[in-house]
Amino acid sequence: MRTKLCFTILAIAILGLFMGASVAGAETMKCRQVTFFTKLEVIQVGDVPDHIIGVYDQTGLASFDTGEVASLALKGTADYIKGSGPIQGYTIFTFEDGSTFALKWQGSGRADPMGKGSRFESTATIIRGTGRWAGIQGEGTATGRRFVPLGAGAQLYTDVTLTYTLPSK
Numbered sequence: 001m002r003t004k005l006c007f008t009i010l011a012i013a014i015l016g017l018f019m020g021a022s023v024a025g026a027e028t029m030k031c032r033q034v035t036f037f038t039k040l041e042v043i044q045v046g047d048v049p050d051h052i053i054g055v056y057d058q059t060g061l062a063s064f065d066t067g068e069v070a071s072l073a074l075k076g077t078a079d080y081i082k083g084s085g086p087i088q089g090y091t092i093f094t095f096e097d098g099s100t101f102a103l104k105w106q107g108s109g110r111a112d113p114m115g116k117g118s119r120f121e122s123t124a125t126i127i128r129g130t131g132r133w134a135g136i137q138g139e140g141t142a143t144g145r146r147f148v149p150l151g152a153g154a155q156l157y158t159d160v161t162l163t164y165t166l167p168s169k
Contacts, residue, residue, distance in 0.1 A: 026138070026165050033091075033144070033158040035060030035074060040152045054078040054150065062093055062160070070095045083111025083118055083150070091124075099131030103162075105142065117146040117156075126164055138164030 039057040058074040076089025088106040107122025121143045129136035144158030 026163050028161065028163050029064060029066070030159070030161050031062040031064040031070075033060055033062045033072060033074075033160060034155070035072065035158070036155045037150075037152050040150070042150075048081060050080075050082045052078070052080050054080070058156075068095065078109060078150075080109065080111075080150075083115070084109060087120060087122065090127075095131075097131060099129070099133050101129040101133040101136050102127050103140075107142070115149075117148055118150070119143070119145050120158075124160070124162065126162065133166070135167035136164050138162050140164075 035058040037056055038059050040054060041056070042052050042054045045051040045053060055077050056075070058072075058076070060072055060074075062070045062072050064070070070093040072091055072093050074089060074091045076087060078087045079085045085108065086106070087109050089104075091103045091105065092100055093102075094100050103124040104127045105122045105124040107120055109118045109120040111118050122141070124140045124142060126136050126138040126140075140160060140162035142158050142160045144156055146154055146156035148154050
């Protein structure tokens with residue numbers, strides 16, 4: 001029994017070393033996105049009051065903790081009942097040198113108690129990169145807020161934190 005316990009502890013220790021090695025080299029980046037809705041299509045579902053499905057485009061800028069700024073294009077959907085429900089979509093960041101990376105994200109939005117805007121949170125997976133971001137892999141989280149009712153032109157901000165790795169050069 002004692003030998004089995006020793007082998008189990010050794011296996012866990014070795015696994016921990018390998019798991020630590022895979023995270024070693026991971027970096028974190030943070031940014032604040034400021035966007036606005038350039039296009040919004042809303043369909044009333046009709047099953048319960050105030051149930052909508054929305055498809056939207058947003059554009060804006062992301063200001064990174066490194067001082068860099070990237071333009072961004074965001075495409076998403078929302079399935080809201082009374083202003084709350086699941087959201088999902090894609091965001092593509094384009095940097096001054098032409099390099100890009102793309103996120104796939106999903107989360108939820110919650111209507112503000114005052115009924116004017118919403119708060120949202122999501123998780124993201126980095127799905128692709130080009131230029132200096134080629135081969136990027138990672139994931140992250142985001143939280144944000146819209147201060148006005150959902151509609152074309154509505155502005156919002158999102159704080160994003162990503163942990164990522166790049167292939168060795």
